[in-house]
Amino acid sequence: MTMADVEMTKAASDSDWVRVTSDDGYSFLVRRKVANASETMRDMLDTAVGNYLEGIERTCPVQQRGVIVEKLLEYMSFKSYYEGAGAKEEVPVQEFMDRVPPELVLELLLAADYQNM
Amino acid sequence: MAGRNVRGPASALTDYLRSTGITPTTIARRVATQTPAQQTEAGPSTSRGAAAEGHNSDAEEGYHSDNLDEPESPPKKQKKTAKTAVSKASASKSKSKKKKKDEDSEEEDPYTELSRSLWTNVPKPAVGSFENCAKCEKQFTMTKYTMASSTGTGYLCHPCAKASGTDPFKKAAAPRKRKTPADKRTVVHIEKRGFPSLVTICIDVIARHIDDVEAFGDIGALNMEAISKALSKNRRLTPDNAPLFYGAENTTLSMYDATNLTPDAFVALGNLNPNLTTLRLDFCGPLNDTVIASWTNALPNLVSLDLFGPFLIREAAWIAFLQSHPNMEAFLITQSPRFSLVCLETLVENSKGTLRRLRLREVGKLCDEWLGPIGELSEVTYLDFAEPEGEASLTDDEVVNLLEAVGANLTHLDLSGHAALSDAVLELGIAPHAHALTSLSLMHMPFLTDAGVAAFFGDFPTKLTHLDLSRNPELGSAALAAIASHSGKSLQSLNINGWKDVGGEELNALADEVRGTSLQRLDVGWCRAMDDFVVKKLLEGCRALAEVRVWGCNRVEGKWGETRRGVKIHGIETAVY
Numbered sequence: 001m002t003m004a005d006v007e008m009t010k011a012a013s014d015s016d017w018v019r020v021t022s023d024d025g026y027s028f029l030v031r032r033k034v035a036n037a038s039e040t041m042r043d044m045l046d047t048a049v050g051n052y053l054e055g056i057e058r059t060c061p062v063q064q065r066g067v068i069v070e071k072l073l074e075y076m077s078f079k080s081y082y083e084g085a086g087a088k089e090e091v092p093v094q095e096f097m098d099r100v101p102p103e104l105v106l107e108l109l110l111a112a113d114y115q116n117m
Numbered sequence: 118m119a120g121r122n123v124r125g126p127a128s129a130l131t132d133y134l135r136s137t138g139i140t141p142t143t144i145a146r147r148v149a150t151q152t153p154a155q156q157t158e159a160g161p162s163t164s165r166g167a168a169a170e171g172h173n174s175d176a177e178e179g180y181h182s183d184n185l186d187e188p189e190s191p192p193k194k195q196k197k198t199a200k201t202a203v204s205k206a207s208a209s210k211s212k213s214k215k216k217k218k219d220e221d222s223e224e225e226d227p228y229t230e231l232s233r234s235l236w237t238n239v240p241k242p243a244v245g246s247f248e249n250c251a252k253c254e255k256q257f258t259m260t261k262y263t264m265a266s267s268t269g270t271g272y273l274c275h276p277c278a279k280a281s282g283t284d285p286f287k288k289a290a291a292p293r294k295r296k297t298p299a300d301k302r303t304v305v306h307i308e309k310r311g312f313p314s315l316v317t318i319c320i321d322v323i324a325r326h327i328d329d330v331e332a333f334g335d336i337g338a339l340n341m342e343a344i345s346k347a348l349s350k351n352r353r354l355t356p357d358n359a360p361l362f363y364g365a366e367n368t369t370l371s372m373y374d375a376t377n378l379t380p381d382a383f384v385a386l387g388n389l390n391p392n393l394t395t396l397r398l399d400f401c402g403p404l405n406d407t408v409i410a411s412w413t414n415a416l417p418n419l420v421s422l423d424l425f426g427p428f429l430i431r432e433a434a435w436i437a438f439l440q441s442h443p444n445m446e447a448f449l450i451t452q453s454p455r456f457s458l459v460c461l462e463t464l465v466e467n468s469k470g471t472l473r474r475l476r477l478r479e480v481g482k483l484c485d486e487w488l489g490p491i492g493e494l495s496e497v498t499y500l501d502f503a504e505p506e507g508e509a510s511l512t513d514d515e516v517v518n519l520l521e522a523v524g525a526n527l528t529h530l531d532l533s534g535h536a537a538l539s540d541a542v543l544e545l546g547i548a549p550h551a552h553a554l555t556s557l558s559l560m561h562m563p564f565l566t567d568a569g570v571a572a573f574f575g576d577f578p579t580k581l582t583h584l585d586l587s588r589n590p591e592l593g594s595a596a597l598a599a600i601a602s603h604s605g606k607s608l609q610s611l612n613i614n615g616w617k618d619v620g621g622e623e624l625n626a627l628a629d630e631v632r633g634t635s636l637q638r639l640d641v642g643w644c645r646a647m648d649d650f651v652v653k654k655l656l657e658g659c660r661a662l663a664e665v666r667v668w669g670c671n672r673v674e675g676k677w678g679e680t681r682r683g684v685k686i687h688g689i690e691t692a693v694y
Binding site (some may be wrong): 019071075079082083091093094097100102103106107109110112113115117 | 312313314315316318319320321322323325326329332333343344349350351422
């Protein structure tokens with residue numbers, strides 16, 4: 001992930017960037033469309049419903065280690081990429097499962113439960 | 118016919134036809150009037166004679182007792198006889214041909230059939246020949262697409278055909294296909310493929326590596342609880358991943374959805390957690406006699422058992438288990454229709470001096486006789502007999518006797534759903550004997566009266582923290598006023614759902630009374646007088662407030678400005694989500 005200048009415009013579109021930070025100081029920049037794959041993050045970033053600090057600053061702190069946040073974001077990109085693809089394309093869930101190391105899976109499970117996804 | 122009153126069995130169709138005025142008599146009459154006309158059409162002399170020969174004078178009578186149910190058949194027969202007659206006689210050939218044609222066309226689908234006039238008239242002129250338009254009378258060339266005029270007298274030129282509103286190039290609609298019965302039977306299920314959530318993916322990964330539990334690393338007991346909840350929430354706790362939560366050092370185990378565990382898995386649970394003292398299993402339907410029998414030996418230290426839905430366990434298995442586990446401290450079961458008085462007696466006999474908490478909620482066989490043994494439980498602090506089966510109910514006298522015996526230590530009492538209980542339980546049982554009570558649930562007890570409840574709270578010495586008096590529509594203003602002044606300062610949860618006639622002033626007074634207290638939950642559903650001002654007062658006054666339910670309070674509109682974060686208000690009718 002690279003740093004990019006975030007323009008402070010009010011209108012939220014799928015393609016603007018939001019920042020996701022981890023407990024131990026890592027920060028990730030992802031498209032809003034990807035962040036919306038998590039219901040929790042979508043609600044945090046939604047400027048229309050709640051006027052939350054996260055929404056205004058476009059930054060979602062996730063109380064997890066960087067490696068867990070990275071996996072979360074990997075799933076979120078995976079989901080936002082394949083979810084719209086329709087029934088024709090087979091979702092490579094097995095491949096994704098292979099990429100989840102067992103030593104992370106319990107932490108990831110809790111993080112995923114919190115993120116409601 | 119009319120003179121004869123004796124009738125044989127008649128079919129539903131016959132009945133129906135008779136009710137609409139179609140009887141054998143009318144059919145006979147119709148046939149009688151039709152026959153001569155057809156004869157003149159079909160040919161002079163032969164048909165009648167032939168019919169008489171071949172069909173035992175069916176045609177003459179027009180009906181036969183066997184055919185009464187089929188009003189269509191006599192004319193049909195008639196047609197056939199006419200046809201055979203005609204062919205025999207070989208008279209008036211063109212007529213018979215026309216008849217045959219008619220019969221054929223009847224078999225065609227009436228929707229796709231060509232119009233009759235076109236069918237019967239002379240064939241269409243050859244493509245390329247000249248015709249005069251039936252409408253504008255101009256000459257035009259016949260094509261494949263030329264259409265007959267609606268009057269049936271000629272053909273239309275292309276402009277006229279278009280002007281008449283029909284599309285000459287339109288292809289005939291595909292014939293409607295009738296579904297075969299087999300197709301009709303097969304239900305088309307809509308398969309909705311949800312995207313696999315990360316939680317389910319993680320659970321699958323766990324299942325894949327379950328044999329190597331060390332690979333997951335150690336993330337602490339608190340997190341194990343959270344993981345157990347996450348699995349249960351997805352109903353994914355299975356015999357495969359349940360061992361994740363097992364360990365010889367465990368003393369407490371809670372599983373919140375054990376539906377998918379097999380009896381063998383429950384046996385394994387007992388064997389792999391030998392030091393358990395507290396076990397809680399929700400939705401433990403598959404738990405059976407074999408499991409309970411294995412637990413009699415496997416869990417020697419167990420003193421607290423909480424089961425939701427152990428309905429397969431039989432009397433004998435309960436007794437053996439309870440005998441092998443003396444000195445139980447908590448025995449909490451919900452929904453167990455086979456738990457009987459003998460089981461209870463065994464429990465009391467073995468754990469008389471230690472049992473503190475007893476829940477027999479939704480236990481089918483519960484009745485007054487059970488209260489005798491329960492009265493021997495000297496240490497009991499928690500009693501829950503709620504929701505008996507059907508109309509069953511404990512009675513006032515027996516409950517009063519029980520409270521006299523064990524009321525002194527009681528902190529929690531739930532008698533919800535015992536419809537025969539009345540104010541006497543409050544007046545003669547709880548008020549004099551249960552002075553340690555802090556949590557009381559008397560939901561759905563229709564004999565409670567407003568005055569009785571008000572009198573009880575007027576002089577009960579202990580403040581309550583939890584009170585549920587919901588579904589008692591007879592209770593109202595007097596009772597609420599008494600509750601507010603009695604326990605208003607101590608209540609953490611209050612449920613007065615269904616007090617339809619409670620007054621607005623009393624609700625307002627309650628909101629004043631609970632100001633600054635630690636009230637967390639309030640259910641005022643279906644209290645008609647509840648309004649926005651009371652909710653606003655509650656929100657401003659109670660910092661601990663977490664949930665207010667206002668289902669059915671149609672004067673609550675949510676117009677009090679901002680709701681504090683952390684407070685959930687459920688059931689605002691006019692709210693737009």
